[in-house]
Amino acid sequence: MKLVDIETVEPGQILGRTIFSSNGAILLSVGVHLTVFMISTLKRIGVTTIYIDDPNFRDIPHQEVLSVETKRTVIYKMSEMFAQLRSGKTFSSRAIADTVDDLLEDVLRNQNNMIHLSDIRTADNAMFLHSMNVCMMASLIGLNMGLNMVQLKELAIGALLHDIGKIGAPEVQEGRMHHAWRGFDLLKNKREYSLLIAHVAFQHHEAVDGSGAPRGLKNEDIHLYAKITAVANIYDNLIYPQGDEEPLLPHEACERLNAYSGTLLDHEILVQFMRMVSTYPNGISVRLSNRETGVIVRQHRGLPGRPIVRAIDKDGNDAVSYSEIDLAQNPTLFIEAVLS
Structure with missing residues (x-):
């Protein structure tokens, strides 16, 4: 593939x-x-x-964190919830909680799989896939940071609903009209949910240096769940930006996130995230520093920048053969460019 x-x-x-x-x-x-x-x-x-x-x-490992069935369920439940809110109705807290249970089952089962955002987005499904991916990534970070199951579920629900305030929101979002405020107001009245869930929606655009929105909170005043969600949210938005911004490749997005360490984002959470993300995902074509080209076929967990590359070799008669280069075993070689 x-x-x-x-x-x-x-x-x-x-x-x-x-x-x-x-x-x-x-x-x-x-x-x-x-x-x-x-x-x-x-x-x-x-x-x-x-x-x-x-x-x-075809032998490239296809290791997703979420199953196709879980993705279908999450996208369907999110589209159903958004439709209810747009029509002025409330949404089922139980339905969302059950959906998160399914998602967390996959996260726990596949926690050793590296993060690779690979689902194809369209104008219609982009918001649902964004919410699902932020929830999945935030849950993995929380799991690796030692959160218990009650905390993981709070974090996952908050991350899944972090943009709920955007539904029906005005284009200009200032003051109480900022979607973080709107999301907080929607979720704080859900008696079935912990108030911490509402604070994920409220604080996911705050920055540890105090430059965020909507209240300019600083590091110690931002809840851990919101700090985790912020990392996942920004990464997904860099890979799949809205508007006219150019999408970044995973390694470029990781470089951008690292540049935000200690300003927009919490350093320790970034460290956890970088251990799990696939910087050069399986299936992408690359050019190496020795000018050979090939396809990423496998990963080394903990060494995201040193995957295994299946190099494409051509002889003088244009016959094609393949050889594998493990960059972890070849420290003088590096990926010079991503070709797809």
Whole structure:
């Protein structure tokens, strides 16, 4: 499986990763043979890269933290909740709590899998996937920081609902109209939830140096759950930005996060996050410092910048062969550029 630019996809190629619609239904299933119409539709709805099934890379481990079924459930429940709020109704606290239970089961089962945000986003599903990914990443960070199950569930619900104040919010968000205030006001009245859950929505845009919003809180005044959610939120927004901003590749996003250490983000939480994130995810094409090109095929947990690369070798007759280079065993080699 390889990650490729949508502009290079040809009819007949096989989709390597399921694409979801805005209500959690499967838009295109893994294994489908792509047609001209499908490719055109993906371009029209804003898809820029997709995973393609490549017989030379079928053995690449596909290790997700969340299962396809859990993703479908989370996206469906989020779309249902947003629709209820837009129509002026309340939402079911129990339904969200049950959804988080399913998500946490996957997180606990797959806690050794590295973070790799790979789901294809469209204009319709972007907000739901953002909420799901922030929840998943925040839960993994909390787990690695030793939070107990009660704390993990509070954190996960807060992270899943961190942007709830954006529903129906005005374009200009100032003062009590800031979506953090709106989210806090919505969640603090949910008697089934701890007030700490509401504070995740309230504080996830605060910064440890006091430069954040909406209240300019400083490090010691920001709750741990909100600090954790802030790291996950900013990372996801760097990979999948809103508006006209250019998306960053995972290694570029990690560099940006490190630049925020001690200003926007808590240093110790960043350390935990960097231990879990896949800086160069499986399936992407890279060029090495020795000018060889290849595809990332496996990872070393704790050494995110030193994965295993399957290099593509061509002889004088253009015959193709492959050899694997373990960057952890070759300290003089490094990844010079990401090609997809």
